Amino acid sequence: MRPYFTHILEPGHEEVFTHGPSESLAIVDLESYESFVGKEDDRLDLMAHLCGQMTALTAVMWETPRKILHLRLALTEDHRALERMTRSNRKASASGWVRTHGGQLCVTNHDRLYDCAHDRSHDLLRGEPLPRLSRPRVLNVPPGVYSIHVFYDPPARNGYGAEAKSDAKPQVHSTIILRHYAFPAPHLTPMRLPGFMPQVA
Numbered sequence: 001m002r003p004y005f006t007h008i009l010e011p012g013h014e015e016v017f018t019h020g021p022s023e024s025l026a027i028v029d030l031e032s033y034e035s036f037v038g039k040e041d042d043r044l045d046l047m048a049h050l051c052g053q054m055t056a057l058t059a060v061m062w063e064t065p066r067k068i069l070h071l072r073l074a075l076t077e078d079h080r081a082l083e084r085m086t087r088s089n090r091k092a093s094a095s096g097w098v099r100t101h102g103g104q105l106c107v108t109n110h111d112r113l114y115d116c117a118h119d120r121s122h123d124l125l126r127g128e129p130l131p132r133l134s135r136p137r138v139l140n141v142p143p144g145v146y147s148i149h150v151f152y153d154p155p156a157r158n159g160y161g162a163e164a165k166s167d168a169k170p171q172v173h174s175t176i177i178l179r180h181y182a183f184p185a186p187h188l189t190p191m192r193l194p195g196f197m198p199q200v201a
Contacts, residue, residue, distance in 0.1 A: 004106075004125045004136040009075040011142075011180065016072045016172060020133035022109035026050070026061040027148055027176075028124065030138065031102035033058040035116035035124055046117050054096055060148045062094030068133065070170040073107075075141060075178045082177060085151055094150040103143045105178075108136040139178075147179040 007015050019025065037049045053059040074081055085092075098105060106124050111134065115127045122128070125136055152174050 003129070004138055006138045006140065007073075008140045009073065009178070011075055011077045014072055014074045015139075016070065016170075017137065018133055018170065019069050019071055019107075019109070020131050021066045021068060022064055022111060022134065023066060024061055024063050024110040026059055026108055026110075026113060027098055027139075027178075028053070028059040028106050028108065029057075029098055029100040029102070030104040030106050030124060031100065032056075033106075033124070035113070035122070036120045037117035039118055041117060043114065046114055049117065050113070057097050057099040057145070060094070060096030060098055062150050064174075067173075069173045071107075072172045072175045073139070073178065074175065075180060077180050077182075079179070082149060082179065085149075085175070085177070090151050090153075092149040093152050096148055098146045098148060099144075100141065100146070101143050101183075103141055105139040105141055105146070106136050107139065109134055112136060141178070142180060142182070144183050145181045147181070149177045149179070151175045151177070 005017070007017075009015060033053060034049075037045055041049075050059060050061050054061065076082075108124055109130075111130060112124060112127060116122045116124060119127065125138070130136075153172070
């Protein structure tokens with residue numbers, strides 16, 4: 001079985017999946033995120049590294065309850081999804097920006113980030129074996145800049161720890177909205193061809 005999952009996200013598309021317990025999750029750009037920190041570095045060093053990567057627009061990280069979570073990812077190119085959250089009195093618990101030229105973002109957890117931070121030969125998709133529900137998820141998305149907002153349902157609504165009915169769909173615990181901004185078109189400057197002289201009337 002592959003050590004990671006792959007999803008294709010297009011504007012207006014949603015993906016719901018289950019992720020295993022972790023102290024944090026992150027969305028990183030596979031092409032530009034710097035995974036290795038140092039063999040002797042600890043968790044605080046990793047946090048400092050992640051802060052630098054977030055400033056560089058290669059990663060967004062947020063803390064999570066150490067429970068199995070059902071996550072909804074929504075890709076949009078307008079503000080309407082965020083407005084719906086605002087109208088329902090839900091506030092983002094985390095937000096940030098990620099830039100991707102290669103069009104591949106990765107949802108990964110603290111364990112994978114920590115493993116890669118200590119072993120230069122490991123990468124975000126391959127390293128120490130992870131349980132099936134905790135494996136990274138590659139999101140194939142349009143290149144551009146992404147504003148990421150993470151919304152949690154209050155515990156009274158999402159029923160952490162409650163037994164779900166066997167025929168019921170799993171309750172979504174968190175919605176992650178990826179707002180896409182396309183890269184601007186390159187500016188073309190006029191070029192004078194060698195040996196070409198404009199005619200003067």
